[in-house]
Amino acid sequence: MSNIEKLKEYLVGSDGRKGYLLDDKLSNGKVIMLSGAWGSGKTHFWKNEIEPKLDKSIYISLYGKTSLREIENEVLSKSFLIDFSDEDIKNISIFGNIAKNIVSIMAPKIGEKLEETKTSLVNNFGKNALQNGGLLCFDDFERKSKDVDLNDLFGFITQLALNFKCKIVLILNSDVFEGKEKKLFADLKEKSVSKFFKFNPNSENLFEIIFNKYTLDEKHKMIILNAINEFGLLNARIYENILENFQEYIEKNPVMTNQEVRYFVLTLINFNLLHIVFKFYDYSYPFLGNSFKLPTFFIDQKDLSVNLVNS
Template identity: 45%
Template sequence: MEKSNQERLKKYLVGNEKSYLKTDISNGKVIMLSGKWGSGKTFFWKNLIATDELKKELSDKNSAYSYVSLYGKSSIEEIENDIFAQIYFSAIGGDNLVTKTFSTFTKYSKRYGNLFSSFDFSKLAEGLENEQKDNKERIALERLKNGAIICFDDFERKSKDIDLNDLFGFITNLTIEFDCKVVIILNDDVFEGEEKKIFSNVKEKSVSKFLKYEPSIKELFETIFNSDEQYRKLDDHKEIILNTIEETEELNARIYIQVLDNLVEWIENKQEIDKNILRCLILVNIYFILYHTIFCKLEKNYSIKEFNDKLKVISNNFDSRTVITSRNQAKFYESFDDYLNNFEKRVYNDNQVSENREFIKDNKKYYKSKFYANKLDISKDVDDKTFQKINNFIETGILI
């Protein structure tokens, strides 16, 4: 059986002692792990690649691992300090920190004498601080030069104060000066405008290996489902959960985690459970995350709570599941865009084309949410009372 994209990447990067990140062949290289937003790149990296086992192997080789999120960083210096601090403290450990501090204290006590009654402790504190800084830099530098792995994440959330050219220059210098391995995790289309041009230019000069992370819905779901012991409470319902997520065609790790967490809470509170209720809860949860919408069930379809739809006379009676063809036959819409095109044709007229077009544009997410709610019939075979209970739970976050 052919391996999935995720399995191939894992084997390539850390599968055995000859894998890319475990040998010197990747020293001094910049590796880019890219994929679509929400596809679980960070989850994959932290849970399947940068495991405790890999970190221990690096430590045993007097090397180190550092994970740096660029979120909240406003300067190259901040990033540099984060890397050095992580590598330093991973080297000395918690207990060793006390020992080294005491050792340094003893050394400075001898240097300044033992007459503590007249000793200027401010000088000791200053000396201790400088000594620790020197030790920190020396230990970090040694470990960096010994095949350390540094991972940079959240590129799309970096501060505007950090120039992209400077950032890549810093990353490149890390690999040149310290011969370490650098992994960059980012979305496919993370930059726009001028930064997009800069990124396109510098990545060709800086990146040695491009890796594409593109899991299937099932693959991403399985990875997350198996990552947390609390999800074992959902084992009996795994198939319906996966099938429902596949109905939505959403590939998003954060959404899967939130859905699974809410399902665990629902079950732990001994709520009524069957496949239709679970399916409804999952769909309501997903579309609330995506569009922040909650639905009311009408006689024939669903409307959005607290959405003042000026076109509701048409939209509430316009079937978002099927379209009547020229041969007077009903067929399913192939996409939301197909549906929207037909909907627009129904609401435009000579006097209100501009006004209606602007209204639809401003409220596109609501119509998109409404389209999927009706297309999938989100509360199918679920009674109104249970549907309302699910809506309340998802909207408020509290199960009453």
């Protein structure tokens, strides 16, 4: 069983068995951590393999968050919005402070004063969204701003878990902390985190779960994967870029040889990693009775996907 399969089975169960996150007796009030290298597909795994199995969950990226107050506001906002319809959510701007927008929209509608509205939001947060088994996922934990103190952040997260008896999942790359912050992180993790999981898929496992999102012919699957493995590449975002562009291209050019598929994939990888673009030229060999398309590369800063799809 692969690393991805083991994690999925443990967290959400299989064959009628409850997973850890679905067993309130085991996981309520607990903080767990899922760590893996950047680009290894942690977020994709969470959103596509775990989150759909959960009754209610809130997802928050800490990328670029500059203060604990900003994080608190987003937790409050998303916990309030979890029971809203998609139409209600459309009426709230994604720009600026969402919590302020909620107050400004809701207060005139229900005739409450500002402080009463704030109290209503907090009560709704505790009662409906997270209390007694709700789940809150903080992604990109290590990409928070340096202005957010680790002590304060862990303190906030721990209090959420304990006070509301909810489950907290932290997704991050724990290997990037350095110096004093590395030691502080290790100390706080030991005090606050109940379970630590290593997300460490191989290219086949990661490619499999991403490939299944697309409507591509199985005959191309191994050709694409083998081309990826020529680079020893393990990066979910690049896999998605390859498959999205290949699906778009193959719809317009349905007849491709295996070699052309391989060249196409290698071209996309080179562009993603090095901004090297390959162009194909026909080379005729009359004495062999056929012709070949061979790649010649040049450096270009244009969007490769546009060049290829529109060519």
